[in-house]
Amino acid sequence: MHPHLETLLEIQDLKTQRRELATAGLDREVQESVFGLSVDDALAQIDQKVTEMEATLPAPVRGRLQRMQAKHPRVVVPVIRGTCYGCFVQVPTALASDADRNEEVRTCQSCGRFLYLID
Amino acid sequence: MELREFFTEDGIKLDLQGSSKDEILKELIGLLGLDDKSQGILFKMLKRRENLGSTGIGKGIAIPHCRSLVVNRLRVAFGRKAEPIEYRAIDDQPVQYFFLIVAPPLEVSNQYLPVLGKIAGFVKEPDVPGRLAGVQSPREFLALLEEKGA
Numbered sequence: 001m002h003p004h005l006e007t008l009l010e011i012q013d014l015k016t017q018r019r020e021l022a023t024a025g026l027d028r029e030v031q032e033s034v035f036g037l038s039v040d041d042a043l044a045q046i047d048q049k050v051t052e053m054e055a056t057l058p059a060p061v062r063g064r065l066q067r068m069q070a071k072h073p074r075v076v077v078p079v080i081r082g083t084c085y086g087c088f089v090q091v092p093t094a095l096a097s098d099a100d101r102n103e104e105v106r107t108c109q110s111c112g113r114f115l116y117l118i119d
Numbered sequence: 120m121e122l123r124e125f126f127t128e129d130g131i132k133l134d135l136q137g138s139s140k141d142e143i144l145k146e147l148i149g150l151l152g153l154d155d156k157s158q159g160i161l162f163k164m165l166k167r168r169e170n171l172g173s174t175g176i177g178k179g180i181a182i183p184h185c186r187s188l189v190v191n192r193l194r195v196a197f198g199r200k201a202e203p204i205e206y207r208a209i210d211d212q213p214v215q216y217f218f219l220i221v222a223p224p225l226e227v228s229n230q231y232l233p234v235l236g237k238i239a240g241f242v243k244e245p246d247v248p249g250r251l252a253g254v255q256s257p258r259e260f261l262a263l264l265e266e267k268g269a
Contacts, residue, residue, distance in 0.1 A: 001156045013164050013187045016224040020186070026232045034176055034239045036209045042171040049167065074224065080191055085225070102156075118191050 001102045004061050008105070008114050011053050011065070012076035018046045019073065061105060068112060076114040087111035120230065122195075122237050123264045130196040131257035135217070140169065140206055143198065144183060147219040150196040157189035161221060175208025180242045184220040184235055193222045193230050195238075197260060199251065216251050218242070241267060 020027040021039050031037040054062055068075040077086035082096040089110040101117045108115055130150045137143040144165050148158050164185045168174065175181040196219040203213030218238045222231035241247060244267065254260045 006156070006160060009160055009188050010163060012224070013160075013185065014167065016186045017168070026236065030232065030236055030239065031172075034182075034236075035172055035174055037172040045171055046167075076188060078188055078191060078223070116188055118189070 002105050004057055005102055005105050005114070005116065007053055007057060008061070008065065008076045009116060011050055012074065014046050014050050014053075016074075018043060018050075021046075064107070064112070065114070068114075072111075072113065074113070076116055077108070078118045079115050080118060084108040084111065084113065084115060086113035091115065120233060120237075121264070121268070122234065122241060123261055125193060125195045125230075125234060126197065126261060126264065128257040128261070130194070131260050132196075132198045133254060133257065133260070135198040135200040137200070138202075138204060140204065141166070143200065143204060143217060144169075144219075147183065147196050147198050147217055150198070150219070151190070151194050151221065153189060160189050161185070161187055165219075173207040173209065175206040175210075175214045176239065176242070177208055177210035177212065178242070178248050179203055179208075179212060179215040180218070180248065181206050181208065181214045181216070182218045182220065182235065182238055182242075186222050186224050186231065188224060190221050190223050193220070193226060193234060195220050195234065199254070216242070216248065 021042055028039055032039060065075055074086060077084060079091055079096055082090050084091050086108060087110050106115045132150055135143055135146050137146045145162055148161050164187050165183050168185050174183045198217040200215050203215040206214035208214050220235055250263055254263060
């Protein structure tokens with residue numbers, strides 16, 4: 001897997017975690033009541049980690065990430081059975097079946113999100 | 120929805136070998152059958168969750184969990200360690216039973232949080248820790264889940 005794609009995946013996973021924690025609902029309730037988590041502290045830690053990780057990305061990738069983040073909550077999305085799970089448009093067959101899966105940082109031609117190929 | 124639906128015998132290991140939190144997490148992740156790179160990403164994500172606050176909920180039980188893009192459906196695993204390990208659980212007691220839950224960021228059926236809640240409820244039943252200690256095979260573990268109607 002391309003190291004920048006790996007970083008992007010990790011950033012996206014952290015942002016997913018942050019979104020769930022920040023939203024009043026079952027996850028926040030479970031995290032506080034079952035695990036005794038301090039949500040405010042957790043959010044601050046996640047924010048710091050995301051900032052650090054974003055700083056490690058090259059400028060073009062970071063720029064696209066920030067532009068896309070302004071538009072979409074999910075910027076890195078899986079491709080499952082040939083479909084971009086951001087916009088649900090079929091990606092080109094050559095991309096979906098690439099033997100060097102995830103060895104490059106690729107984006108969806110339709111929505112511009114970063115793509116992660118998964119079986 | 121019942122917990123039994125989510126566990127398979129392949130995802131249950133009653134003789135975990137690891138002797139540290141990291142080793143146990145890696146062993147649990149190994150039960151999911153992911154490729155090496157995905158396992159590495161998942162490990163980092165679970166560690167980050169642990170760094171926010173331990174998922175050891177007391178009475179020798181931990182529920183490491185996270186959402187990650189490296190899985191395309193909800194995955195769970197269970198592991199038991201003969202000798203409890205230090206896990207920084209909320210009751211400061213070592214941990215012996217581990218329930219791993221990993222879900223993709225988006226799920227059509229949105230099962231992640233209900234499963235997390237169900238496992239938390241299951242392990243809080245007073246007799247469950249003792250029953251988990253006596254389980255002899257993955258099949259018995261599955262039978263316990265069914266018996267409890269979890």
